[in-house]
Structures are given as structure tokens and as C-alpha cells.
Amino acid sequence: MIPVGSVVNAAAIVIGSLIGCMLHSRFPERIRTIVFQGLGLCVLLIGFQMAFKAQNILVVLFSILLGGIIGELVRLDTLFERLGNAVKKRIGSANPKFTEGLVSASLIFCIGALAIVGSIEEGIRNNPTVLYTKSILDGFASIALASSFGSGVLFSAIPVLLYQGGITIGAGYVESYLSPLIIDQLSATGGLLIAGIGIILLEIKDIRIANLLPSLALVPILTWVAGMLPSL
Template sequence: MIGTLVNVGTILIGSLVGHFFKRGLKEAHHEILMQAMGLAVVGLGVGAIATHLPASNYPVLFIVSLAIGGLLGEWTRFEDRFNKLLSFVLKGNTNEGLTTAILLFCVGTLSIVGPIEAALNQNYTYLFSNAILDGVTSIVLASTFGLSIAFSAVILLVWQGSIYLFASFAAVAITADILTEISIIGGVLILSTGLSILGLKKFKTMNLLPAMLVPIVFFAGKALLGL
């Protein structure tokens, strides 16, 4: 959990810095920092895909997973329901900022594979890299949307903590194939988030989240059928 705690700490510090020093950041500074972070997120997504796709024994599975997951997410209106849930607590600009922060901090290869790597292999590289990225991003977001961005650290703690605990208890069931497929899909999702940050295309990334469950169901089905 040390990696997750560091990640939470950088978001809290970044939110405070962005909130109290926002007058020192001009609109041009906001724009260039968000462009920089958007490009960094795109790079992380492309890197994850390029790294894990060649290692996949089922190179079409991630495509099928995204299609099925996207349809499930759209059918359940996952993103709309998520936004409505936040609207009960937050309003307007603040809601938009916190939603963006949660998406950036929680949806992506580093935030998902990181806790799994930490639990299975005691490898904290992904989480520490994610902590640096989230810290810089939280400065930018807090300078625009205010201190409410810090609340995303609580969501991140629950999110990564849950993944870490699940991976610790399910270590035997999480095979290399499952981890590879989840990493590919996570790379695609973080790539879509990066493109959204850059303003090139607005993706419904949260509606694609169910895609990450499809490989687990697929491999569980294979095991039950003895294939």
C-alpha cells in the first residue's frame, strides 16, 4: 500500500499548491500544462499498448472486450449515472473538475496495474510514476477548479486499495494472460483520456470501463470448460 499512499499524498499536495498559488498561473500556463499532461497520458497509453499487445496470446480479445464493454457501459448509462451521483454532492464547474480528476487518476494502466504489481511482485514503479503524473495534474486542476480536487485522493485510495486487496487475495487466480489483456485495455482507456484532455475528441471513457471485466470472464469460462 506504500505506493498508493504516496500517490494519495502527491494529489493532496498538488491540490493545495494549485489552490493557493492559482493567481500565479496564467491561462496560458494552464493550457500548456494541460497539453503537457495530455501528451504524457497519450504516451503512457501508447506505451502500455505497445508493451503488452505483442505479449498477448489472444490479440483480438481486447477488441472484443472494448466492443462488449462499451455496449454494456452505454446500455447501463454508466457515465451518466456516475455524473448524476456526483451532482448530488457537487454543482457546476466543481463537479466537472472532480469528475475529470477521478477519471484521470483512477482510469488508466498505472492506477490499475500498479496496485496489482505492488501486491503480486512488490513492484512500486508504476505507482510511483503515477504519483508524479497525478501530482502535476492535480496542481493544474486545482488551480482551475479549486480545492475540491483533493477529494479525488479519497476515491483513489479506495480504488487502488480495493484493487490491491483483491490482487493479494486472488494472487493464484490472476494469471499472466489476464494481466496482459487488462493492461492492453487499460492502455486504450488511458489513451482515450489523453486525447480527451488534448481536446482532440471527447470519449465516453467511463462507459468503456466494463471492458476490463471481459477478459476475466473469458478466462474464467475457459477454466470452467477445461479449455
């Protein structure tokens, strides 16, 4: 099965990034600064909107805390930085924000309910409509991101294609494990991570978002545990 929705999504990111890169060279520094700040505010808003979907705040809390500990122990941020720098070296980019743009854009585009629900919808019902909608949103977002970060955003299309395409292809196997409650909890936890990216963009605080990614893997497990313990 060809994950058409994910292919279209990746293409939209590439096109949007190319437009953003062209605009980047034409913007004076003060314009790039205000775009960067506006983008940070928008990402913060998106993150908080997603975070408010939490059905059980304790699950989200423990997922973030335990996930952060795991991420720090295995140093995921260093791994992502090395991967980003490897891509940067391979293409010969001199952009100092290449790796930051690649990692930040990948997280923004991959974390969220639309990515999960849309991929499953296409895999189970052969309906890519949700991913088409996400493609439009990601396309416009990539213009803003690339105008600030540069070409690194363009390469975020690769993890988006692999991640969403993988879910679509394996949708029949994961559907039974992803209840509406788990999806809401994943969206809420992912929303906090996206809000963290907004805080970074606004230069309020440097947060190692990559090291918090294991929290997403813990959400289904802790949601199941919470369901076994009514007091939670």
C-alpha cells in the first residue's frame, strides 16, 4: 500500500520550505526577527490547544517526567544533533540553524493527533482526507519555519514521510491499541512538547525537547495503568 496522504504531506512541506528559503534571503533582519517571534507565539498557541485535550493530567505528568529521565539517560538530543549535522555535512550546508530547523520542524509536523489519526484513517479506510488537510497546514507552516531556519526545514519531509507512512502501512496492527482516550492523551502530551518548542523560538528558555520524546511512548502504557487504578 502506498501512503498517498503522507507523500502529499511531505511534498507540501518541501514546496513550502522552498518558498520559505527564497523569502529568507529577501527579508531584512528585523523582518526575520518578527516572523520568528510570531511563529513562536503561534506554535505556543497550537501546543496549548493540544495540551488542553488531556483527559488525565497525571498520565501526562508522569509521561513527561519519566520520559524526560529516559531521554536524558540515552541523550536523545545528542543523537538528533548528530543526525542533523550528518545531513548538513552531506549536503554541504553552511546554515548555522540547519540542524535546529530540521529537528524543530520534524517535531512540529510529526507530533499531534492529525499525524496519528490521519495516518490510521488512510491505512484502515483508505481515506487520506485528514492528511490532505494536514498537508495544507504543514505547507504554510513550513514557509514560516524555513523563512526563519532555512533549508533544514525542507529535510523534515523525510521523517514525516517515514513516520506517517509507517503508521499508515501498519494501521491494521495498531488501530486496536489506540483508543480515543489514548489519542487524546498523546495529543495532550505532544502539545506540551510543541509548546516547549514555542518557548524555545521565543528565546524564553532552552528546553531539550528531543529528550522528552520518550514520554509519547509511555502515554499508552500509563493510560492503561491508570485505567486499572480508578483512583488515578
